Each structure stands twice: as structure tokens, then as C-alpha cells.
Amino acid sequence: MSTEHEMRAASPLLVAAGIAVVASVAVTAESWQRASIDQLGFIPYAFALFIAVGEVLRIALPGSRQSAPLASAGAIAFALLPAFPLRPSSLGFLPLHYEWPLVVTVVTLGSVLGAFPGAIVGRGMHLDELARRVLTTMLAAAVFRPWIGTLLPSKNEIGWRLALAMTAAAVLAASADAVLAASVRSSQARSPFRTALVDEFRALVGISSAIAATGVLIALAAPKMGYVALPVFAVPLLLTQFSFRRYATIEATYLQTIRSLAKVTEVGGYTETGHSRRVSILSKAIAREMGISERDIKDLDYAALMHDIGQLSLTDPIPGGATTMVAPVDQRRIAELGAEVIRQAGVLDRAALIVERQADPYRPYRGPQDDSLPLESRIIKVVNAYDDLVGASLESDRKLRAIERLQLGIDREYDPDVVDTLSRIIERQSEFAY
Amino acid sequence: MPSMPVGARLYVALVSALGVLVVLVGMRELGSIPAGWVTALTLAALVVLARYASSPLSRSAAIDISVGQPVGIASVLLLGTAGAPFVMAAAAFAPGPGSERWYARLFNFGMSAIQAWLASLAYAAVGGVTLSSAQSYEPMQVLIPGLVATFVLEVVNGLLMVGIIALTQRVSPLRIWHGTLAQSALPMFIYSIFGLLLAVVWSFVGPISAVLVLAPLMVARWVFAEFALRQEAYEATMRSLIKSVETKDLYTRGHSERVSRASVLIGRRAGMREDRVSSLRYAGMLHDVGKLGVPTSVLQKAGRLTDDEYEAIQQHTVRGREIVKDLEFLGEAIEGILLHHERIDGRGYPMGKVGAEIPEFARIIAVADAFDSMTTTRSYRGARSIEDAFEELRRCKGSQFDPVMVEALIEAIGVEGWDASDTLPAVPPTPGDGVPTMASDDDDPTVADRLGLPSAAPADASELTDPYDDALGQPVGGDHP
Numbered sequence: 001m002s003t004e005h006e007m008r009a010a011s012p013l014l015v016a017a018g019i020a021v022v023a024s025v026a027v028t029a030e031s032w033q034r035a036s037i038d039q040l041g042f043i044p045y046a047f048a049l050f051i052a053v054g055e056v057l058r059i060a061l062p063g064s065r066q067s068a069p070l071a072s073a074g075a076i077a078f079a080l081l082p083a084f085p086l087r088p089s090s091l092g093f094l095p096l097h098y099e100w101p102l103v104v105t106v107v108t109l110g111s112v113l114g115a116f117p118g119a120i121v122g123r124g125m126h127l128d129e130l131a132r133r134v135l136t137t138m139l140a141a142a143v144f145r146p147w148i149g150t151l152l153p154s155k156n157e158i159g160w161r162l163a164l165a166m167t168a169a170a171v172l173a174a175s176a177d178a179v180l181a182a183s184v185r186s187s188q189a190r191s192p193f194r195t196a197l198v199d200e201f202r203a204l205v206g207i208s209s210a211i212a213a214t215g216v217l218i219a220l221a222a223p224k225m226g227y228v229a230l231p232v233f234a235v236p237l238l239l240t241q242f243s244f245r246r247y248a249t250i251e252a253t254y255l256q257t258i259r260s261l262a263k264v265t266e267v268g269g270y271t272e273t274g275h276s277r278r279v280s281i282l283s284k285a286i287a288r289e290m291g292i293s294e295r296d297i298k299d300l301d302y303a304a305l306m307h308d309i310g311q312l313s314l315t316d317p318i319p320g321g322a323t324t325m326v327a328p329v330d331q332r333r334i335a336e337l338g339a340e341v342i343r344q345a346g347v348l349d350r351a352a353l354i355v356e357r358q359a360d361p362y363r364p365y366r367g368p369q370d371d372s373l374p375l376e377s378r379i380i381k382v383v384n385a386y387d388d389l390v391g392a393s394l395e396s397d398r399k400l401r402a403i404e405r406l407q408l409g410i411d412r413e414y415d416p417d418v419v420d421t422l423s424r425i426i427e428r429q430s431e432f433a434y
Numbered sequence: 435m436p437s438m439p440v441g442a443r444l445y446v447a448l449v450s451a452l453g454v455l456v457v458l459v460g461m462r463e464l465g466s467i468p469a470g471w472v473t474a475l476t477l478a479a480l481v482v483l484a485r486y487a488s489s490p491l492s493r494s495a496a497i498d499i500s501v502g503q504p505v506g507i508a509s510v511l512l513l514g515t516a517g518a519p520f521v522m523a524a525a526a527f528a529p530g531p532g533s534e535r536w537y538a539r540l541f542n543f544g545m546s547a548i549q550a551w552l553a554s555l556a557y558a559a560v561g562g563v564t565l566s567s568a569q570s571y572e573p574m575q576v577l578i579p580g581l582v583a584t585f586v587l588e589v590v591n592g593l594l595m596v597g598i599i600a601l602t603q604r605v606s607p608l609r610i611w612h613g614t615l616a617q618s619a620l621p622m623f624i625y626s627i628f629g630l631l632l633a634v635v636w637s638f639v640g641p642i643s644a645v646l647v648l649a650p651l652m653v654a655r656w657v658f659a660e661f662a663l664r665q666e667a668y669e670a671t672m673r674s675l676i677k678s679v680e681t682k683d684l685y686t687r688g689h690s691e692r693v694s695r696a697s698v699l700i701g702r703r704a705g706m707r708e709d710r711v712s713s714l715r716y717a718g719m720l721h722d723v724g725k726l727g728v729p730t731s732v733l734q735k736a737g738r739l740t741d742d743e744y745e746a747i748q749q750h751t752v753r754g755r756e757i758v759k760d761l762e763f764l765g766e767a768i769e770g771i772l773l774h775h776e777r778i779d780g781r782g783y784p785m786g787k788v789g790a791e792i793p794e795f796a797r798i799i800a801v802a803d804a805f806d807s808m809t810t811t812r813s814y815r816g817a818r819s820i821e822d823a824f825e826e827l828r829r830c831k832g833s834q835f836d837p838v839m840v841e842a843l844i845e846a847i848g849v850e851g852w853d854a855s856d857t858l859p860a861v862p863p864t865p866g867d868g869v870p871t872m873a874s875d876d877d878d879p880t881v882a883d884r885l886g887l888p889s890a891a892p893a894d895a896s897e898l899t900d901p902y903d904d905a906l907g908q909p910v911g912g913d914h915p
Contacts, residue, residue, distance in 0.1 A: 163639040167646070206653045213649035217631070220639055220646070235627055236650040243657040250664045253763055257668070260760050261675045264726035267753045309675075312726055344674035347667035 009187035010128040013180060017131030020138055024104035031102075039094075043084060044102065048110035050074040050230050055114025058126070059241055062251045063203055063294055066126050069211050069241050070234055071114060075107045075133055076173060076215025077230075079141035080166045082148045082158070083223040093223040095152055100141035107137050132180045136173040144169035163220055170212035178204050192291040199294040210240045255301070262305040270311040274392055280304040282383045283376075286421045292375065296350075300376040303342075303354035307380055310338025310355075331359035354380065362415045378415040382406060382422055385414070399426050438537075442601040446541045449594065453544025456519045456551040463516040467566050469640075474517040476641050477509045478524035480648075485528035501651055505644070506546075507629025510553050510583050511576065512636060514564040518550035541598065549590045557583040565637040576630060584626035676719055689806055692854065694718030696802035696843060699850065703842035704798070710766065714795055717767030721774050721799050724754030748783050751775055770795025774803060777834045797836040801827065801843050804835070809854050820852060 054070025061067050079100075083093040111130045119125045144165060151162040178200045186196035214237040221229040265271045283304040287297050311334055326334075339356035342348050357377035363369050389402035403423045410416045438446075464470040484502035502525055509521035526543035558564070562579025563571045628651055635643035676690050697718035701711045725733065728750055732743045739747070755772035758764055773796035776782035778789050782800075808823040818826075824844050831837040 158638050160640050160642055163642045163646075167642070206656060210650040210653040213646045217635060217643075217646045220643075221635055224638055225634075233631065236631065236647070236654075239624065240650045240654040240657070243654045243661065247657050247661045247664065250661060250668060253761075254664060254668050254671070256761060257672060260757055261672075261723070263757050264723065264753075267724070267756050268726060268728065312730075314730065341674065344677060345667070345671040346674070347670055 005188070010131075010184045013128055013131045013135075013184055017134045020104055020134060021108050024101035024108070024138075027099075027101035028105040040096065040098065043081075043096075044078075044106045046227055046230065047074055047078040047081075048106050048113065050234075051078075051107060051110025052114035055111055056117060057241070058118070059245045060248045061203065061207065061244060062248050063199075065203060066129055067207055067244075068114070068129075069207055069214075069237055069244075071111060072133055073211045073214040073218065073234075073237055074110065074230070075103075075137040076140060076170050076212060077218035077222070078106055079103045079137045079173070080144055080169060080216065080219040081222055082152060082162060082166075082219065085223060085226045092154075095148060097145075097148065099145060100138050103141040103145075104134055104138050107134055128184055132177055135180065136177045139176055140169045140173035143172060158220060158223060163216070166216045166219055167212075170216050174204075174208040174212045177208065189288040191288040195291045195293055202293075202295070207240070207244060210237055258302055258305050262309065265308045265311055268312070270314070271308050272391055275387055276305050276308060278387050278392070279307065279380065279383050282387070282422070282425070283379050285425055286379050286383065286418060287376070289421050289425070290375070290379075290417070296376065299348075299350040300354060300379065302348055302351040303358075303376060304380055304383070306338065306342055306351070307355050307358055307384060308334070308338065309341050310334040310336065312341075313337045328359065328361075335359040353377075358384065361413050363412055365412070375415075375418075379418050382414050382418045385409075386422060396426075396429065399429070439601060442598065445597060445601055446537055446544075449548065450540045450544035453519070453523060453547035456515070457523055457547050460516045460519050460551070464513070464520070467513060467516060467564070470513065470517060470566065473512055473566055473636070473641075474509070474520055476644070477505055477512070477517070477521045480505045480644055481509075481521055481525045482528045485525045501648060501655065503625040504628035504632055504648070504651065506550065507553075507580070507584055507587065507626055508632040508636060510550060510557055510587070511562065511580055511630065511633035512564070512566045513554075514558060515551055515554040518554045519547040522550040523547040545591065545594045548594065549587050552590050553583040553587040556586040565633050576634065580630045580633075581626055584622060584629065588622050672716075672719065676723065689810070690719050690722055692806045692810075693721060693799065693802045696805055696852075697798050699846040700798045700802060700839050700842045703846040704794075704838065713763075713765050713767045714770070714798065716764055717770040717795050718799060718802060720754065720758055720764075720767070721771050721803065722750065722754065723757055723771070724750035724752065726753075726757070728753070748775070751784050766793065766795050769793045770799055772796070774799040776800070778836055779833045782834075792836075797839050801835050801839045804830075805843060806854070809852075817854065820847065820854075 051071045051074040054072070054074050055068045057070055058066060058068040081096060083095045085093045108130075111133060115125050115130065147165060148162075151159075151165055153159045153161075179197065181204070182193065182197040182200040185191070185200065186193045189196070214233055217233045218229050221233060225232070259277070262276045266273050266275065280301055283300055284297055287300050292300065314334070335356055335358050339352040342352040342355055354374055354376045357373055358380045360370070360373055360377065360381075362373070362378060362381075385406060386402050389405060390399050393399070403419070403426060406414055406419050406422070410419055464474055467473075481502045484505060506518070506522045506525075509518040513521070523543045523546045525546055526539045557579045560579045560582050561575060562583065563575045565571070565576070628647060632643060632647040635647060673691075694715050695718070697714050698711055701714045706714065725747075728746055732739070732746050735743065751772050751774065755768060758768055758771060761768070770793060773785065773787060773792055776785065776787045776792045776796055777800075778792060778797070780786050780788035805823055805827060808818050808826060809820055811817045827835060827840045827843070831840045
């Protein structure tokens, strides 16, 4: 949560979670006095500890997401835990009938405890994610726990009915998590909710199903195995977590490399310093507001960073690097040369296509409108022209004049929707801090 | 079975027959296990499904994750000799690529069945309980025997495979054994854990456990596949962007790639750790990336360059550093790129560093760079022979090059050979054009000396306080106090 705007976008979620926590702690404290929780012994503490450890082992997911898979799995497991072994274990197990307030209390306790070390070293608390965890586990517990008595067949058998109900509750919680995450994202990035929801499902389906499965497994195995179930079933999830971390690392390195190599045009004096970076940032902001999915934005990002790479094939740099100032034929040629370089990689075909069409007019002077012109190319065309006019300047006067000039080219050169979105973003510039 | 030796044919027949036997004998007992047939059929279906769904991960993936293997291990724990051979042998019936030939399928069937049978025997022998029929058990009655069973499974698999490979391809059995078993130790451990978990949870709740236990494994497998794809994409992108440097000068085609290869040869020979060698590989690939920033008109200019133009070319080292400086994974390579035109006598550029002040990476790239530019065709001359290049490197060692790195390159090429060819067709030298273009000369020690290039540092290195030999920790000889 880097900006005030992003903070504000998550605030309804935080308030809801806060209310849930306060209510739960009050209820739990009260039932403690009535000693109805005493029979649980060490169990809540064990789960809180597990959640705390999981929180410490938090990982980054692709797309600037964060996740603490072990902590979330522990939370789900505690929400669903139906019973625990009696001592000695030959007596079978003891059904547990605690309600959602205790679940919320334990999850909050563990999460905050685990987030504390990170907050001290400045990693941030990831409050919105903690709030999501509290609310979704509360949902799972509230839906599932009343049924434990009915579904438990006997004192030493779990049965598939209970397993199925648990799985359903875990899937429900995971879906609710995606919906909450999408609503926060969509108001943070001002993107349409539908796009955000699809993005979120796509990004979370892998890790969330592993989390849900692990949570259910722990809850299923604990009645027989006791505390041993916690570390034992953490092993598979750790493997998953490890593979995600490696993936996120290479993803970040990839972007970093393209960013660096895209700088060659600037270092060589072909374009102004920071041009490709600024075009990338602004293009992404426009794309989000226009409802382009995260997957496509990635290609747009690569294309925006490398949109001027065709200039390298020019024998001498264009003065100031401003491609807007050269003849349309040459603009087209630069775009094609750039696309050729990018296409050689064999894996960036979409980005190459975007770069190739970046110089095409929105509506040609002769002939019908070309429907195959990608929206991403139209965005880069507008932003590139805008940045050629404004550069690194921070004067709002200059920015507004640039927009006016672009608006003159609407209907022919530039896509009016893109220019509108750009002008809205520029007007908000005071808030704009990506 | 076309063109198979008689020994191999007998071997396949024997293994298959034995496999069919253990499956049939086991199936007779399956009825006596509670829900034995249901469990066996479900597990067998899972194995077939897993085999069918698992296309091999990309070729560069270091780890492949098999989903069928844990199911097989679980079948040993759940059903023992009665069901495990049946379950594991079912994989041979999976449709899909690979063992399409009927005798290969037959052999796989037999091998899987024997493996499962022996592993089940071992499991029971060390006190493991068959989970499907057990009322209650202690964790230790599953854990240790389970690990033993996995071990037996792998060993038997290895032995049977070694047998067939040795009989058909006439390779020494010991060599095959060494290659396969050493690599499979860690995956084997992970599979056994998953197999144990699957069997235990299965005994509580039945088939739904398969979904729950295998989900994290499937997700991990999927992410690994994505990772491998990304890694390939990554290398490909880097390569193609580097090629775009080389399009600016036709005579340097494949240069970065070869310098990278030569640098790796030197690094390994000089006893570098593998992670540094890998960083060195990138350094070699990117060493001229700064040339992207030099105007093409200067790079391709034929004839003598003006001082300004020469300076523009010299700038490529600084520009290269500027471009790659944010790439954290490059580490030492960044300095190597900046300083690869330094000379150990201090007459190089951009800083005029002397001897050991020049980092190892830069000293290596300097040698590799010069070697490749001498042994490839340039606009003003054909390629020189490797021997000529060695002689030239030896002549310049101590003044331009680090003697250790020069010798390392010569030794390494002596052992491993050198392929200067390029995938792209070579450009023939332009006849009659005796005047070198600057870009190519810059790396070529013979030309650099002939032209008497300007240098920022003092010409006489012997006056400097940092005598090269001492600084590099060279054996200087007995006369040194």
C-alpha cells in the first residue's frame, strides 16, 4: 500500500475485518470466563503458532501480489477442524464445537504475531491481505461448523461426507477471497470489476487450490494424527510455495532485463532519458482503466518498453528521439524494424505485433477502419506522442497543452477513447503515483 | 521386435511373464481386503490418468514432477502385494506418446509389477501394516517401512532399466547406474512423502484424499512448467536483443556468443565456481551491449576514424555498464563489462587500471574477445588460424593480457577444441579494402598495436607501484625475497 489512494481503496475491507475481530475477541473472552473453551487445551495456541510461522514465510506472487500460503492453510484448517484425538488415541476422538468467534480470534492472533517481525524490519503489514484472511476464514467457519455434529458418523471415523463438506467450505472461502481481492484491486487501479475478478481468479487459482487442499487435509488428518498433522501436511505446500517463489523471481528478472535492455536507445542518445519507462507507466495506467486484462497488460508493458528499439537500426539518431516528428513512412519503418528485433526472441510475438502497429493511424485517410489494429498499439501511439511533447516536464500547463494537441488529431491519428482516458489520468495527476 | 539382440528379447519376455504372474497372484487376494477392488481400481485409474496427463516438462527443466509415482507408493502401503502390482502396472496401458511399441509397453508392464511386488514385500518385512485392512496403527508402523518401500521401488526400477539398456545399447551397466540413481534421490524422497500422506488420508476418508493430496503436487508441477517456459523465454529474449547489436556490424555475427563460450572455457580452467561461471557466461554475452548505443554510421564506417568517432566507440564499455547496472543477477559481470578493454599494463580504457586492479571477469573477457576477433573473418582480412592467435596472445601477455588467462584459454582449447563457426553464413572479406573498420580493430591486439592507439594511462607500466606478477599472486620464482 504505497499511496494514500490505494490505502483508501482497501479501507471498507479493513473496517469490516476490524469489526469482526473486535466482536470475536469480545465473544471469545466472555466464553473463556464461562470456561467453555477450556476443554480445547493447547489446540488454539498450536494453530495460532502455525499461522504465525506461515506468516513469516510469506512469498511474493507474480503481479505484485503477496501470499502467505502456510498461514492461510493453517487458518482454514482451524476453521474446519472437526475433532481432536483423545488420550490415549484408542478411545477415538473428541468432537470440537467451538464457533467462528474463536476462529477469528486465533487467526488474528497468529497473523498479527507473524506479521510483527516483518513490520519491524520494514516489510509492511499487508493489512488488506490479513483482513481478507480474517473475513474468509470467518465465512468458512460460520458456514461449516454448525454441521459438524450431524456429519460426524462416530467417535473414531471421519467419513467422506464430512470431507466433502469441508472441501466445499474451503472452496467457498477461496472464492470469497478472490472476490474481495478483486474489489480492492479494481478500486485501487480504477479498473472495471469484471476484469479485476478474472485477473484475480487467474492469478490465485493455483496457489489457492493448494492452500485449500492443505487446509482441508490438516483438518481431516488432525483428528487421527493430532498435532503431527500440522508439520507433516505443511511439506507439500512448502514445495508448492518454493516453486511459486522461483517463478516470481524469474518473472521479475525478466522484466528487469527488458527494462535494462530497453534503455539502450536512451544510452545511445536515440531517445530522451526515461522515455521508454514513462511510456510504459502511463500506457499501463490507461490500459487498466480501459479494462485490459493483466495478462495482456504484461505484453503491453514489454512493447511499451521496447517500442523505440527499431531506432537502433537507424544510421544516425533522430534529433531528440521524437518519432512523432518524422514522416509517417519512417515511423512505420522504425516500428517494423523494432518488431523484427522483438520477434526474433520467439516468445514475445504479441509484444512484437503491438510494436509493429504502433505508428498506424487510428482511422486511415482512405479506406475503411482497420479492426485488427490492437488497442495496445493505439495506446502506445497516444502515449508516445504525449511524451514526445511533454517529456520529463512536471508543468501541468505543458501537459494540458499536449493533451489539447492530441485532441486535434482525434478521429484520424489517435483513438478518442484512449485520449480521453489519458486526459482523465493527467487531471488526477496529483494522486497519480505508480 | 525388430533388430533386438536375442539376450534382450529373452530379458523382455522373462520380465513380462514374471510381471503378469505377480499381478494375477495378487489379484486373487484382493477380494479379502475391505473395499480392496474399489481402492485398486480407483488408484489404477489415477495412475493411468497421471501418465496420460503428464507431458514431459520443457527440456531445460531441472526438475520434473511425476504425479503417478506417489500414487504407486500409496498403493504399496494401502494394498500390499495383493493390489500394488496391479495398480502400478496399469500405467503401461496409458494412451499417449512414448512407449508406443507393444514390446516396450509389455516390458513396462512387467517392470512396474515386479517393482511394486518387491516393494510390498519389503514393506511388510520391516513391519509395515497394510492400511486398508488395519483398524489402528502407530505412525512409526507406516513411516519407516514406507521409506524403505520407496527405496526398494527405486532400486528395483534402476536395476531392471540398467538391464534392458545394457542389453540393447551395449553401454557399461555401471555407467548407466551412476547416472540414473544419483539424480533421483531427492525426487524419490519427495514422492515417498506424498505417497505416505496419500495412503494415510485415504485410509481415513477414501478416494477424496487423492484430490486433496495431489492438488498441491499438480499445482507445483504446473508452476515448475511455467518457470521452465519463462526461463527459456528469458534466454531467448536476451539472445535476440544481443543479436540486434550484431546486426549493426555484419562482421561480428555470433561474436558475443563465442566470447561467452571462450570466457566460460577460461573460467572453468581457472577453477571458478559454477555460479560465477554462469555469471561469466552472461558477461561474455553482454560485453559489447554498449555498442547498441554507438551510432551505426560510426560502427560501419570504413576507413580511419576521427578522434571523436574513436572516443564514441570507446564509450561502449561505459554505456554497456550503464545499460546492465540494474540487473542484480549479473553481479560481478557488470564490472567485467565496464573494464573488458583495460590492459594490464594500464594502457587500456576506460579507466586505465593496472594489473590486479582489473577484476578477474574483465581479464577473462579481454582474452576471449581478442581471441575471437583474431580467429574470425574481418572486412580487411580473413580469419587467422588458432595457432597464430595463440602466438599473438602469448606475445601480448603481461602487457595487454593476464598470462594466467591466456594459458587457461590455450590449455582449455587444447583439451576441448574450438568451433569458431557460426550458425549464420560467414561474410567473406572485402578484397582490396585494406583499411580496417574501427569496431572490429578495437578487439584485435595486432591492429590496436599497429595503429598506435592513444591511451589515457602512462605508457610505461614498469614505473607503476603495483607490479603485476606480485599482485596476481603468481609464482614469481626463488629469486624473489
